[in-house]
Amino acid sequence: MEMFVDIFGGLGLFFVGVKLIGNNLKQLTGSWFRRLIEAATRNTTVSALVGILSGALTQSSNAITFISIGMVTAGLVEVERVVPMVIWANVGTSALVLLSAVDVKLAVLFLLGATGIAYYFDIDKAPRFRHLLGAVLGLGLLFLGLELIKSGAMPLKTMASVREFLSFAASSYVLAFLIGVVLTIVAQSSATVSIIAVTMANVGLLTIDQTIVVVVGASLGSGISIALLSTNLRGIGRQIAWMQVAVKLVGVVVILPIFAVELSLHLPGIKAFVFMLTANHATAVALVYLLLQIVSAVLTTMFRDRIMHAIRRLSPPTVEEALSKPRYIYAEALDEPRAALDLVEREQARLFEFLPDIVDAVRLDGVSKLGPDLLSQSAASVARQCGEFLTNILDNNSARDVLLDVVEMQKRNEILLSLILAVADYVRTIKAAGTIAAESKFGRLLFALGESMHTILSIANDAFQNRDRDDLALLRDFTSDRSTQMERVRRQVMDVEDIGPAEHDTLYASTTLFERTLWLLQRYTTLVETATQQE
Amino acid sequence: MIELTHEVRGDALILRPKKRIDSSTAKSFEEQANVLVDAGAKKVVIDFSEVDYISSAGLRVVLTTAKRVKAAGGALTLSGVTSNVKEVFDVSGFASIFGMHDSVEQAISSLNG
Structure with missing residues (x-):
């Protein structure tokens, strides 16, 4: 009984350790990990090295896969750029497997002692050390758990029932393989x-052959696990997940037949x-794990373009992903700050194309077939990417004139983002109001607001595409202060019609959002006009 | 296809669209108006007394016509806007930017002034 409690407790400590390492390192890596990914994406080799490092730190290729999916779907990096990192993260996960094969009992006890003293002196209260200490504690608990499992399992190999089960498992490699798949x-x-x-x-509870089969099965299990986790993903997100599945499959498809031939034909x-590298069984299995990851990574890297081509056909980008992709800005442009600023300007001007289409959703005369949420979210995503890009220009340059221009562009970007959100809010408000009699005073006002907003946003689109001074001046006239006008039209509706609380809310929200949209447009126009005059 | 009539009164061109100016009729209005404006009109009045519906597409055609007239050194104003479409002109700012007059005569005199 004591033996099972030892194993159970050991497993518990092991899982707590895994969680502590993962959770704390993810917190620790938050901001620098993001910068690391951005820097890594410029070069395939660096990207692969960052993948190995991240895999070693997080001990989870799933974590790296899903963090990468998050980065790509947020538009921070291109899918092609994170692929080497996703592929090579698997190799990094070998670090802990190799460590587990070595007797590290003394080092673990020392680590736990030092961590305990650090906790006693409240070092964990300091924000800089909190997550580092948590990760170290996790590592200590993980290995302590393994030690408990080892010592607890020692008597197992002398038990008759266990011997029978293991000999049964040994007789069927399929069973050992399935155990690896299911457990993973x-x-x-x-x-x-x-x-x-x-x-x-x-x-000595598992033979070397059984263990190798379990390890290969575990790799397939990991692929299945990612495939299952990615069922709710679409487009680019699914592409990255499937690339990771491909990595796992390639390894299994190559290593398993070789091992089967070795076992059956004794080649x-x-x-x-x-065993040429080590005589120790545990180390040999850990090396098989490492070999499996390296073979998978190398082969997938060699056929990366073909695999990606097939995956892209199976999971093409969604409409939202296609719309959320910047047309002009790209990472390499950061090297030339002036050109980079021009690209941001073109990207921002392009976003004005989205705005009249968003309003189309609440117009009888509307022609846009894409939904307002899809359009506004995509436009907001590109605007946020412009914001990130501007921050990167700032980070890369210290020339005063560049800094001033970037700050100006950031102001525009903030206004543009607010503008997109205001237009989306307006559409949401009108849609939520439902049907309001078109011939009523309120209905006529809502019609006038919708058509006017669409017209003015179309004028803005033309003006910012052309940057013609007369068009900008005309836009400034169209976006003059409307607070008095909106107050008057609200009063006119309330004087003529007896509207309920819900309609009252719609009346205020729609007129206020119309007013805000024009105010934001006016501010944006002024900034563009000033820049045009300086040019 | 929009029904558009016109009249030349002195040196002023009066355009009279009818019924609806929306995405289905705006293009034909624009084409016909362009031909008339390009003939050399410097003072243009668009009389909306027979228009009972105008959408954003219609407003934009009014704007492009106004820009065309302005580019030729002229001016454009609006007249006879019915109660059905007045709100659209008010809220959009067209009324204050181009001027909105009760009658064609008032519109012409504003252009002469």
Whole structure:
């Protein structure tokens, strides 16, 4: 009984350790990880190295895959640029598997002691050290858990029932493979399952052959797990997830037949290769895990373009992703700040094309077939990407004239983003109001607001595309202060018609949002006019 | 296809669209108006007394016509706007920018003034 409690407690400590490491390192890596990804995306080799490092730190290729999906869907990096990182993250996860094969008991106890003292002296209260300390504690608990499992499992190999089960498992490699698959789907980490398998091999509970099959099965399980987790994804997000699935599959498809031939025909293969490097069984299994990851990564990298081509056909970008993709700005342009600023200006001007189409959703005469939420979210996404791009220009340059221009462009960008949100809010307000009699005073006002907003936004689109001084001056006239006018039209509706509380809210919200839209347009126009005059 | 009549009174061109100016009729209004304006009109009045519906597409055609007249050194104003479409001209700012007059005569005299 004590033996099972030891194993159970060890597993508990192990899982707490895995969680602590992952959660704390993700917090720790928050801001720098983002910058790291941006820097890494410029070069395939660096991207692959960052993948290995991130995989080693987070011990989860799933985490790297889904963080990358988040970065790409947020529009921070291109899908092609994160792919090497996603592929090579698997190699990084080998670090802990290799460590688990080494006797690190003394080092673990020392680590836990030092961490405990640090907690006693409240070092964890300092924001700089909190997550680092949490991650170190996690590492200590993880290995302590493994030690408990090792010592608890030691008597198992002498038990008759266990011997019978293991000999049954050994008789069927399919069963061992399935155990690896299923355990990984449950544990969500092939590294975790492989570490447990290595620990079992260490105490002689699993044979070397069984353990290798479990490790290969774990890789397939990890692929299945990612495929399952990505079922709710579409477009580019799914492309990245499927790339990770492809990495896992490639490894299994290559390594498993080689190992099968080695076992059945007694020819030298993977096992022979790792035993050339070490005589220790546990280390040999850890090396198989590493080999599996390297083979997968190398082959996937070699055929990356073909694999990506097939994945793109299976999961093309969604309409939103296509719309949310900047047309002009791109990372390499950051090297030339003046050209980069011009590109931002063109990108911002392009976003004005979206605005009349958003209003189309509440117009009888509307022609846009795309929904207002899709359009406004896509436009807002591109505007945010412009904001990030401007921040990057600031980070890369210190010339005073560039800084001043970037600040001006940032002001415009903030106004543009507010403008997109105001137009979207206006449309949402009108849609939520439902049907209001067109012939009523209120109905006529809503019609006038919608047509006027569409007209003025179309005029703005023309003016910012052409940057013609007369058009900009005309736009300034159209966007003059409307507070008095809106107050008057509200009173006219309330004087003539007895409207209910819901209609009252709609009346105020729609007129206020119309007024705000024009005010924001006026501010944007003034900034563009000033810049045009300076030119 | 929009029904558009016109009249030349002195040196002023009066355009009289009828019924609706929306996305289905705006283009034909623009084409016909362009031909008339390009003939050399410097003072243009658009009389809306027979228009009972105008959408954004119609407003934009009014604007492009006004820009065309202005480019030729002339001016454009509006007249006879019915109660059905008055609100659209008011809220959009067209009324204050181009001027809105009760009658064609008032509109012409504003252009002469």
